[in-house]
């Protein structure tokens with residue numbers, strides 16, 4: 001697989017998100033054995049960036065990733081996140097220095113490692129100045145527990161303030177054919193030399209064409225996030241299918257799958273952008289990594305860029321409270 005640069009960190013240009021193996025899209029009790037095979041297959045195919053977080057589960061996704069990486073730790077760039085579990089009783093977003101010092105020890109233990117390659121603040125904590133958060137993260141770098149620092153869903157002012165305290169290697173935010181606001185952020189990231197890790201690059205599965213009707217959604221577990229996501233509900237779901245039809249038309253031309261084209265469009269935006277599609281199945285990680293070989297023509301990229309905006313916000317109103325814009 002070709003590589004990409006996140007700041008000074010080189011990674012395979014398609015990563016793997018492991019959230020859905022234990023959180024968000026599954027309900028409890030998905031198939032851990034298949035999830036572990038999926039992580040191993042990803043590594044064999046050249047994926048290096050493996051993405052988890054303390055809050056996924058909470059905790060059990062990091063444990064699963066730790067188990068999968070036993071004996072393979074050196075082959076990956078391991079990323080996790082703190083700040084959405086409070087160990088101090090502060091509630092909700094907690095990036096206070098005390099919370100980070102506790103969180104990092106738990107993540108290291110569950111992941112079975114002595115260092116985290118890329119440690120992200122999961123959401124900006126309005127109660128803690130970003131300078132205080134970055135100060136304690138810089139200490140963790142000095143101690144060797146963390147190699148690189150990232151932010152997630154932070155907006156321009158916070159990114160600049162954070163980077164002034166210690167270099168930020170990557171911003172992880174939602175970016176895909178149907179969530180485009182990072183286009184405004186990209187010039188700032190490029191000015192500062194920060195990479196962009198694109199989460200939910202397949203639009204939570206919608207941009208693969210796998211979900212064709214509200215009935216497909218009804219069949220999902222009640223704990224599945226998508227049941228409340230504005231883009232998946234009622235009329236919005238039906239209208240958004242037109243967008244997928246547009247991707248499918250390009251996919252047919254390119255001889256690729258719908259999901260591969262959604263990923264190839266992101267890769268075409270620059271070699272400082274790394275999508276981390278999530279799957280818990282070997283067959284799908286093979287398909288997703290196949291996007292590395294899909295070359296879109298400039299006309300195809302332009303057609304995709306010109307697709308209509310989706311109906312509905314990319315998060316619920318509650319979740320948007322923690323997303324800086």
Ligand SMILES: NC(=O)c1ccc[n+]([C@@H]2O[C@H](COP(=O)([O-])OP(=O)(O)OC[C@H]3O[C@@H](n4cnc5c(N)ncnc54)[C@H](OP(=O)(O)O)[C@@H]3O)[C@@H](O)[C@H]2O)c1
Nearest residue numbers: 017018019199200201202203204205208210277278279280
């Ligand atoms: N920083 C943040 O706040 C944040 C937020 C959300 C996610 N993330 C990270 O980003 C990663 C990816 O995002 P995401 O999981 O939300 O969304 P995504 O990658 O856009 O989509 C994942 C969904 O698509 C399905 N899927 C994957 N490949 C497929 C294929 N080839 N064909 C059909 N369906 C396919 C998966 O189902 P199966 O698993 O059943 O294959 C899963 O339901 C997460 O795992 C997590 O690590 C970070």
